Amino acid sequence: MTCKELIYKNAFHHIEKIYHDSKYDPNIDLYRSCDILNSISEEQFANYDWLIQTLIQYLNDKHLTFPLRDVCVMASWYGYCGVFLRKHIEANVKIWNIDSDPLCMQYGIQSENTIAITEDAVDYYFDRTDAFQLIINMSCENMEQDDITMIVQSKPIDSIVCFQSSNNHEKAENINTYDSLEEFVDSLKLAHVFYQGEFNSKYMVIGI
Amino acid sequence: MSTEARLVNNIIFVKHGDKYSADHVNRLFEQCFWIWPDVKYFCYTEDKKGINASVNIIPCFKKPTLKYWWNKLAMFSEDFPVHGKCLYFDLDMDIKRDPSEFITWNGLTIIKDYWKDDLYMAPHAYDVHINSSIITWTAGQQSFVWDYFLSNKDYFMRKYPGIDRFLVHEKVPFNTFEHGIVNSVANPAKWDAPIDMYNGLKYDLQRTDI
Numbered sequence: 001m002t003c004k005e006l007i008y009k010n011a012f013h014h015i016e017k018i019y020h021d022s023k024y025d026p027n028i029d030l031y032r033s034c035d036i037l038n039s040i041s042e043e044q045f046a047n048y049d050w051l052i053q054t055l056i057q058y059l060n061d062k063h064l065t066f067p068l069r070d071v072c073v074m075a076s077w078y079g080y081c082g083v084f085l086r087k088h089i090e091a092n093v094k095i096w097n098i099d100s101d102p103l104c105m106q107y108g109i110q111s112e113n114t115i116a117i118t119e120d121a122v123d124y125y126f127d128r129t130d131a132f133q134l135i136i137n138m139s140c141e142n143m144e145q146d147d148i149t150m151i152v153q154s155k156p157i158d159s160i161v162c163f164q165s166s167n168n169h170e171k172a173e174n175i176n177t178y179d180s181l182e183e184f185v186d187s188l189k190l191a192h193v194f195y196q197g198e199f200n201s202k203y204m205v206i207g208i
Numbered sequence: 209m210s211t212e213a214r215l216v217n218n219i220i221f222v223k224h225g226d227k228y229s230a231d232h233v234n235r236l237f238e239q240c241f242w243i244w245p246d247v248k249y250f251c252y253t254e255d256k257k258g259i260n261a262s263v264n265i266i267p268c269f270k271k272p273t274l275k276y277w278w279n280k281l282a283m284f285s286e287d288f289p290v291h292g293k294c295l296y297f298d299l300d301m302d303i304k305r306d307p308s309e310f311i312t313w314n315g316l317t318i319i320k321d322y323w324k325d326d327l328y329m330a331p332h333a334y335d336v337h338i339n340s341s342i343i344t345w346t347a348g349q350q351s352f353v354w355d356y357f358l359s360n361k362d363y364f365m366r367k368y369p370g371i372d373r374f375l376v377h378e379k380v381p382f383n384t385f386e387h388g389i390v391n392s393v394a395n396p397a398k399w400d401a402p403i404d405m406y407n408g409l410k411y412d413l414q415r416t417d418i
Contacts (some may be wrong), residue, residue, distance in 0.1 A: 007262075026331075029332065030331060030332040031332065031367045034332075034365070035291075035363070035366060038366075075362070099364070100359070100360060101359070101360050101362065101363045123338075143355055144271055144272070144273055172274075172275050172276050172278060172365050173275075173276065173362050173365040173366060175272075175273040175275060176273070
């Protein structure tokens, strides 16, 4: 089964269950099915693909100065980024999917060495800043700028960050957007930028 | 003025972004001051420029950063620096005469949308019959609303296009004002309400000079 098939299967299973349960339970959150659908939209899949295909070019001895053991995916939503990444890294590497939404754990995909944690991603990270060799954040636009700055400043010097943000200023939850890729790159103040790029309305930076 | 309406300690406005200007704050302050001259006035804003000096500025919290109407929920935070009975007005309210006969403090109290009574609302539309353009509460007694919002704010902001739907569908307990406090300009009432509300419409201030 491909990653995409696995994700679709998981999502449709949960959406069907939400519909079924809502027939008998007035407290079922119907919007959750819409949120799951949004997480597997064509645009989201294209973004996952862009991120993974770009990122794996830097997960090698040239760019990683120590073995990849623990990956932190901040604000991981239903954990689908981790599903794609898992195909390209060793089975014993742990992927820590962190999201404050408690139901992401229930509706997401977990597997051996892919662990979902319900906690504020920033708080979780700051309790263990030395733990990760790779930090992924696909929604910097939803996070405070000074938190993002602190993440970069507090990480081990050789840990790779792969951060995305956007220029979508309109959404209420987008509290930290940028007018250009250059502005986003500058805001991160990385010691070394391996990659910077733009795709649809998203910006992505990989570096240390 | 009703006995209870005399109890108001704070009248609060929220201005965030550029949909409304300092002139909207000042106009509403003047309308309120004529009715409630002895209360404290506050504006929770990230931009105090041009706001009447009689209105105390409460700067928007540095964290969490919120946009648009979601900033209204910060008024319920334990860290919001007011004490006593609070009365909030949206900036697109036009107070034509003293609304005190309708103003009560009974937990969290908001407006009932009279014009939505006959509308069909599918459960998954999350539409509501209430409106938070006017709110009363006692400072510090609704802090659970703010805390609960923060517990999963990104999801709530995706799910609900405004705080009214958040309050209703997350089952926050509330009461509503007596019928008749407002007239919706878009859905005119059959009664002479003391307050016109422009809910969702562009609200341009009347010109006051040549």
